[in-house]
Amino acid sequence: MMYFLVSQSLLDAPSSRRDLLDDEVERRTAGIDETVRSAIEAYRAETLHGLLTWSIVALGAALVLAGVLGWFLAGRALRPLQQVTETARRVAERNLHERIGLTGPKDELRELADTFDAMLERLDRSFDAQRTFVANASHELRTPLAVNRTLLEVALGEPDISDDLRRLAPTLLATNERSERLVEGLLTLARSEQSVTEPVAVDLREITSAVLDQEKGEATRHGMAVTSQLRHALTTGNGVLLERMVVNLVQNAIRHGGPDGTARVWTGPRDGWVAIQVENTGPKLGTYEVEGLFEPFRRGEGRSARGQGVGLGLSIVRSIARAHGGRVVARPRDQGGLLIRVDLPARVQG
The missing domain is CATH 1.20.5 (Single alpha-helices involved in coiled-coils or other helix-helix interfaces)
Known part of the structure; x- marks a missing residue:
């Protein structure tokens, strides 16, 4: 123009x-x-x-x-919308303690962020109450179970014990031991679902080496041959929880490895993470069954016959890994058995 x-x-x-x-x-x-x-x-x-x-x-x-x-x-x-999205992603991956805390004018985005914060607050209180209840209930159950076990062991030592009690006592002791493992597992599960507040430097190699020495007797009783290839795998976290995670992985491999089975344990750096991988023989599993193994009180077909666990071991493994910002990868082996790998953030040297 x-x-x-x-x-x-x-x-x-x-x-x-x-x-x-x-x-x-x-x-x-x-x-x-x-x-x-x-x-x-x-x-x-x-x-x-x-x-x-x-x-x-x-x-x-x-x-x-x-x-x-x-x-x-x-x-x-x-x-502001990007801030809401990033906070939601962090909350979904880690914990419910974070808040958006959006500042600025009282517009639609501010109202959305405030509503999201209120929802997170309610969810956080609800999950905290649930964890507290499980932890308190489990803690209260430990004492009577320990008393029951002591009474049964004392009764078995009496010379004039009745034949009926002598026959029932081993079954009662086994049931009591299973209940104690269940209570201990619930306590660990409730504790592992909380975020790690004071992480320290941890080497998965040292933890795994100690756990393998500790579980030698268990492997011998089950006829399992356990081999290992351990490299330094430095991360940060709660050493007690990470040890429990490794114990559950190793015990799961030993108890479900099958007669004359084998298990292989590996630790080391992997693609910017550090990892522990446990691979064992055993009954064949379908891919659709693997996810169910990590649900509380659920075990795959052919794994419950041995009656060793209470169905919390792998649930605790996943909860501990998530509490440390990690991830769990599992898949069935073609020859039977399971491969489980836990990736954790590598420790930043400095």
Whole structure:
């Protein structure tokens, strides 16, 4: 439009007025008239060309400036929404203690963030109450179970014990021991579902080596051959919980490895993480069964016949891994058995 207006406003070359002049004047002015006309045409063409060039440059600069300004304004407008999304992702991966705490004007995004914070607060209180109840109930059950075990052991030592009690006592002791393991597992599970507040430097290699020495007798009783390849795997966390995680992994492999089975334990760095991997023989499992093994009180087909556990071992493993910002990967082996790998964040050296 600007180009059209300017082109119309510029004077065209002067029209011929030879009809008003005599032949002599026409001959004298013909050369001058042609020169003026050419100069005016050249000036008009140069002006329009310059206008077109600068118009294109200005249009390009305006588009670039509009794009940058739009990106900046969109970023400022969507920043609160991005904050909400990042907080929701961290909460889903770690714990419910974080809050968005969005500041600024009381607009729709601020109202959304406040509603999300209120929901997190209610969920946090609910889960804390659930964990507290499980921990308190389990703790209260430990004393009577310990008393029952002591009374049974004392009764078995009496010389005049009745034959009925002598026959029932081993069954009662086994049942009591199973209940104690269940209570201990519930306590560990409730404790492991909380975030690690004071992490310390931990080497999975040292923990795993100690656990394998501790479980040698258990492996011998089950006829399991356990091999290991242990490399340094430095992470940070709660050493007691991480030891319990390794114990559960190793015991799970030993107890479900099958007659004359084998288990292989590996620790070391892996793709920016540190990991412990436990692989054992055993009955064949379907891929659809693996996830159920990590649910409380659930075991796969063919794994419950041995009656060794209470169905909390792998649930505790996953809870401890999550509390440390890690992940658990499990898959059935083609030859039978299971492979479980726990990845934990590597310790930052410094």
